[in-house]
Amino acid sequence: MEIRNIAIIAHVDHGKTTLTDRLMQQTGMTEPGVSMDSNALELERGITIYSKNTSVMYKGVKINIVDTPGHADFGSEVERVLRSIDSVLLVVDAQEGPMPQTKFVLKKSLELGLKPIVVINKIDKPAARVEWTLEKIYELFLDLGASDEQLDFTTVYAIARQGLAKRNMADESDNLNPLLDVILEKVKPASSAEEAILPLRIQPFNLAYDNFIGRLAIGRIYEGTVRQADTVIIKKPDGETRTGKIGKLFTFAGISRKEVKVAEAGDIVMIAGLPDIYIGETICADASQFALPAISIDPPTISLNFLVNNSPFAGRDGKYVTSRQIKERLERELEVNVGLKIDFPRLPDGQGAGDYYKVYGRGELHIAILLENMRREGFELQVSQPTVIIKEESGVKLEPFEEVTIDVPQESSGVVIEKMAKRKGLIKEMNPEHAGVRIVFEIPVRGLLGYRNEFVVDTRGEGIISTHMAGFKPHVGEIAKSELGSMVSMVSGKALAFSLWNLQERGTLYIGANVEVYEGMVIGNVAKGNDLEVNPIKGKQLTNMRASGSDEAIRLTPPYEISLERGLGIMKEDEYLEVTPKNIRLRKMYLTKNDRTKALRVK
Ligand SMILES: Nc1nc2c(ncn2[C@@H]2O[C@H](COP(=O)(O)OP(=O)(O)OP(=O)(O)O)[C@@H](O)[C@H]2O)c(=O)[nH]1
Ligand SMILES: [Mg+2]
Numbered sequence: 001m002e003i004r005n006i007a008i009i010a011h012v013d014h015g016k017t018t019l020t021d022r023l024m025q026q027t028g029m030t031e032p033g034v035s036m037d038s039n040a041l042e043l044e045r046g047i048t049i050y051s052k053n054t055s056v057m058y059k060g061v062k063i064n065i066v067d068t069p070g071h072a073d074f075g076s077e078v079e080r081v082l083r084s085i086d087s088v089l090l091v092v093d094a095q096e097g098p099m100p101q102t103k104f105v106l107k108k109s110l111e112l113g114l115k116p117i118v119v120i121n122k123i124d125k126p127a128a129r130v131e132w133t134l135e136k137i138y139e140l141f142l143d144l145g146a147s148d149e150q151l152d153f154t155t156v157y158a159i160a161r162q163g164l165a166k167r168n169m170a171d172e173s174d175n176l177n178p179l180l181d182v183i184l185e186k187v188k189p190a191s192s193a194e195e196a197i198l199p200l201r202i203q204p205f206n207l208a209y210d211n212f213i214g215r216l217a218i219g220r221i222y223e224g225t226v227r228q229a230d231t232v233i234i235k236k237p238d239g240e241t242r243t244g245k246i247g248k249l250f251t252f253a254g255i256s257r258k259e260v261k262v263a264e265a266g267d268i269v270m271i272a273g274l275p276d277i278y279i280g281e282t283i284c285a286d287a288s289q290f291a292l293p294a295i296s297i298d299p300p301t302i303s304l305n306f307l308v309n310n311s312p313f314a315g316r317d318g319k320y321v322t323s324r325q326i327k328e329r330l331e332r333e334l335e336v337n338v339g340l341k342i343d344f345p346r347l348p349d350g351q352g353a354g355d356y357y358k359v360y361g362r363g364e365l366h367i368a369i370l371l372e373n374m375r376r377e378g379f380e381l382q383v384s385q386p387t388v389i390i391k392e393e394s395g396v397k398l399e400p401f402e403e404v405t406i407d408v409p410q411e412s413s414g415v416v417i418e419k420m421a422k423r424k425g426l427i428k429e430m431n432p433e434h435a436g437v438r439i440v441f442e443i444p445v446r447g448l449l450g451y452r453n454e455f456v457v458d459t460r461g462e463g464i465i466s467t468h469m470a471g472f473k474p475h476v477g478e479i480a481k482s483e484l485g486s487m488v489s490m491v492s493g494k495a496l497a498f499s500l501w502n503l504q505e506r507g508t509l510y511i512g513a514n515v516e517v518y519e520g521m522v523i524g525n526v527a528k529g530n531d532l533e534v535n536p537i538k539g540k541q542l543t544n545m546r547a548s549g550s551d552e553a554i555r556l557t558p559p560y561e562i563s564l565e566r567g568l569g570i571m572k573e574d575e576y577l578e579v580t581p582k583n584i585r586l587r588k589m590y591l592t593k594n595d596r597t598k599a600l601r602v603k
């Protein structure tokens with residue numbers, strides 16, 4: 001059987017999953033309404049978080065497709081896929097044009113020598129600018145140093161949502177066959193007759209986990225044939241060798257996996273039975289074969305500590321609260337979350353309470369998704385403020401930078417530019433767009449941390465901000481911190497509307513009335529300067545009227561409730577974010593004013 005292997009790549013929201021879903025539907029692999037975005041968090045947030053495999057059959061050819069996430073924080077999901085496929089569909093929104101993540105994924109593809117097929121999607125949008133988009137894509141190819149062959153890309157125009165594609169704008173079409181035909185025509189067959197008869201070589205590019213059969217490796221068969229129960233040799237990229245035995249074997253069809261006895265060169269398979277297999281290793285038949293080159297992935301950019309929850313409310317909501325349970329959960333995460341790194345420091349006995357794990361990730365969302373998954377599973381923990389990873393190379397201090405593209409209405413561009421400048425963002429490009437301006441900045445990740453929340457407020461929710469990693473560059477020195485102080489409760493009890501009503505004049509509250517607070521919990525911010533100790537449980541002193549009765553009548557401004565991302569963004573150096581299945585709270589590391597003062601003195 002002939003096979004083609006492709007990945008679908010794009011900036012976030014440009015329509016990758018919609019296109020994949022429609023391709024599956026039209027080729028009869030799935031029922032209408034079935035989507036590749038199947039994980040609970042993906043459905044809730046409407047974004048793809050994990051890259052996923054499927055295949056469709058068209059004109060007797062099997063097309064293996066990897067749908068990838070577009071958000072910059074999940075870039076490692078894309079990187080590891082690209083090495084194992086033969087071409088990409090570069091999907092670009094016909095209105096937005098190429099965006100930061102378009103550039104990132106295209107750059108990675110071109111570097112690997114892939115020849116992308118360009119899909120200009122969403123041509124039905126009233127503000128679509130098809131020709132402009134095509135021109136911008138061409139410029140991007142040029143900027144990224146595409147070869148002549150890569151520059152000579154094929155373009156397909158699509159409305160993924162309606163399941164149609166065409167070779168020329170003027171063509172009539174009501175299905176995706178023109179795109180499928182381009183794939184058959186332009187993507188080289190996944191294997192040749194010679195490769196099929198060589199000894200086996202498979203390289204995993206993704207890992208999965210199944211509660212019954214354990215770790216699963218998803219990989220491409222470069223050469224040879226693999227069968228269930230085969231004894232194999234596994235080689236690390238450096239040549240280190242061990243043996244293993246193939247367990248169950250699957251291929252992909254629609255959104256499900258299909259057990260097979262045998263699979264052949266060119267195909268993408270999922271393999272059980274190799275409990276210690278890792279991405280980039282080579283599964284082969286014979287120890288004399290060469291290992292395939294390693295799969296490289298950009299390093300993490302931020303880190304933070306995960307700790308046992310020791311707040312006064314610890315243990316109220318969670319099922320899993322001990323340091324050991326957190327450790328085991330993090331170790332499991334490492335098996336599948338390739339962009340993540342974790343240090344498990346070994347502490348002397350008896351210091352259990354101080355245990356922490358240092359987690360390194362690709363961005364605030366990357367970490368927030370891990371925390372969200374953990375709290376849903378019943379974990380309770382607290383985390384420290386994310387900080388940027390600083391490297392040193394030949395005596396020079398380096399820090400990670402991001403390229404940030406901002407689309408804002410004209411009237412909010414001033415405040416955005418001002419705030420970005422304060423955070424050491426440099427303007428690289430500024431162009432008027434139909435509804436406002438598009439500004440490209442380069443900014444240290446350190447400066448950008450926590451900015452997203454402010455950006456939403458400053459642009460009244462009308463701005464779009466997207467980022468992509470621009471590599472490590474020389475450290476730019478100190479960056480002015482946020483001017484907001486924290487409003488810290490000095491008592492424990494139930495917050496009363498009366499006190500909150502007085503406090504809301506001082507800043508923004510994170511809690512509403514009747515929320516239980518503890519001493520040292522951060523309940524809001526203070527617009528002016530330093531932290532402020534407050535008493536949120538004080539009732540009105542009344543002689544002949546019940547306090548609670550009059551309390552009801554008070555109308556409070558709705559609180560700015562702390563979500564994981566907001567919390568990670570606004571928290572300060574001396575604070576923890578307490579994460580439980582039911583609550584997310586911000587607190588001071590030291591709960592009493594006395595301890596905080598002492599800690600400051602020691603510093
Ligand atoms: N108007 C229009 N909207 C579309 C089209 N294709 C997709 N969309 C919409 O665009 C939004 C994003 O689509 P997705 O397919 O989830 O985008 P994605 O690229 O997979 O996003 P991530 O995986 O999160 O990066 C959805 O609301 C789709 O309905 C199209 O051709 N036209
Ligand atoms: Mg998607």
